[in-house]
Amino acid sequence: MIRASGTVGFQGRPAIAASSRLTQAVAASLAIAALSLCLIVTLTVLTTKATMAMGLPV
Structure with a gap:
């Protein structure tokens, strides 16, 4: 099997996504x-905090 030139792994030119x-x-x-x-x-x-500071009405 013959590899195409320039297609080895991630060594190609990066494409802008x-x-x-x-x-x-x-x-x-x-x-x-x-x-x-x-x-x-x-x-x-x-x-x-404001609710806890008011306390419970009795």
Whole structure:
């Protein structure tokens, strides 16, 4: 069996999978999602602390 030249393993030229604009859009959406998650966790913690500080009405 004869191998074709230039097709040995991963030594070929890498192909560009996505444009830089798409990569930047994905990175921006991930950053917004991370900030939203941090905001939700912060509000949950503050609300829990405020609720515990009020005590139970008797």
